[in-house]
Amino acid sequence: RKEVEQDPGPFNVPEGATVAFNCTYSNSASQSFFWYRQDCRKEPKLLMSVYSSGNEDGRFTAQLNRASQYISLLIRDSKLSDSATYLCVVRTISSNTGKLIFGQGTTLQVKP
Amino acid sequence: DTAVSQTPKYLVTQMGNDKSIKCEQNLGHDTMYWYKQDSKKFLKIMFSYNNKELIINETVPNRFSPKSPDKAHLNLHINSLELGDSAVYFCASSQERRGVGRGYGSEQFFGPGTRLTVL
Numbered sequence: 001r002k003e004v005e006q007d008p009g010p011f012n013v014p015e016g017a018t019v020a021f022n023c024t025y026s027n028s029a030s031q032s033f034f035w036y037r038q039d040c041r042k043e044p045k046l047l048m049s050v051y052s053s054g055n056e057d058g059r060f061t062a063q064l065n066r067a068s069q070y071i072s073l074l075i076r077d078s079k080l081s082d083s084a085t086y087l088c089v090v091r092t093i094s095s096n097t098g099k100l101i102f103g104q105g106t107t108l109q110v111k112p
Numbered sequence: 113d114t115a116v117s118q119t120p121k122y123l124v125t126q127m128g129n130d131k132s133i134k135c136e137q138n139l140g141h142d143t144m145y146w147y148k149q150d151s152k153k154f155l156k157i158m159f160s161y162n163n164k165e166l167i168i169n170e171t172v173p174n175r176f177s178p179k180s181p182d183k184a185h186l187n188l189h190i191n192s193l194e195l196g197d198s199a200v201y202f203c204a205s206s207q208e209r210r211g212v213g214r215g216y217g218s219e220q221f222f223g224p225g226t227r228l229t230v231l
Contacts, residue, residue: 008153043202043222044155085153097167098208100220102155 001026004103006088012109017078021106023071023088031098032091033064035073038105039084047073047086078110115139116223118203124229125193132189133226135203143167144186145204145220146178155202161186162208193230200225 006023013019025033033050048055050062050071061074071088088103116137125131137144145168146158160168161180175191186203203223 043224045222046219087155097160099157099160099168101157105153 002104003027003092003101004088004090006103006106008104008106010107010109012111013078014111015078015080017110018074018076019078019108020075021073021086021088021108023073023103025069025071025088025090025101027090027092027101028066028069030069030090030092030101033062033071034089034091034100035060035062035071036087036089036102037084038087044087044102075108078108080110080112083108083110116203116205116221118201118223118226120226121224122227122229124231126231127193127195129193130189130191131193131228132187133201133203133228135186135188135223137184137203137205137221137223139205139207139221140184141205141207141221142183143206143208144180144183145206146186146188147202147204147222149200149202149225151199159186159188190228193228195230198228198230200227202226 004025035047036044037047038044048057050064052064054063059076063072085105085107087105090101091098118135143162145160147155149155158172159178163183164180177189180186202225204220206218206220
């Protein structure tokens with residue numbers, strides 16, 4: 001079983017739509033959670049951290065359910081510029097050292 | 113004023129050759145990383161250095177040898193290149209905050225990637 005699992009998609013949605021991505025992780029001792037965004041042939045960039053209480057940044061809302069080991073990202077009012085791959089990322093501690101574990105990513109294509 | 117830079121951006125080489133990729137960060141971070149992103153887009157950590165000390169060494173063939181001459185630089189040397197080494201290699205850096213374990217972790221900034229093709 002992969003440590004971080006995501007549906008690779010692609011998700012094809014029209015502009016203005018609301019779209020949700022889900023992610024599950026296997027290590028219950030995971031400490032921190034993030035969504036990164038990766039544009040085609042570019043490097044990943046931090047989109048937002050994910051907190052237990054849930055957090056929002058403009059059109060983006062992230063949720064964490066530690067009991068179910070589940071993370072979500074909701075994008076409202078999709079824009080063409082939201083087209084990218086969204087990477088679910090979990091930070092775990094191993095041998096007293098933290099490291100990021102990346103999911104495969106979910107591809108979003110927003111169409112006019 | 114690039115934050116994390118890598119050279120070269122593209123590298124095409126024959127099987128069996130030895131090659132190096134260089135990485136530099138000007139963010140003043142204390143931790144640097146090498147990741148490999150394969151054709152299926154999985155991004156996996158290979159190595160991490162904190163203040164020039166190797167702290168993460170994943171199950172990577174010993175043909176891969178990282179070197180950190182100072183905390184702003186982390187280079188990756190690959191010996192006897194194989195077809196399966198073809199991938200995009202990303203360098204990253206972060207400033208590890210104090211907390212549980214080796215820092216509580218903060219945002220990692222990635223370089224633009226080096227696309228390695230082994231023929």
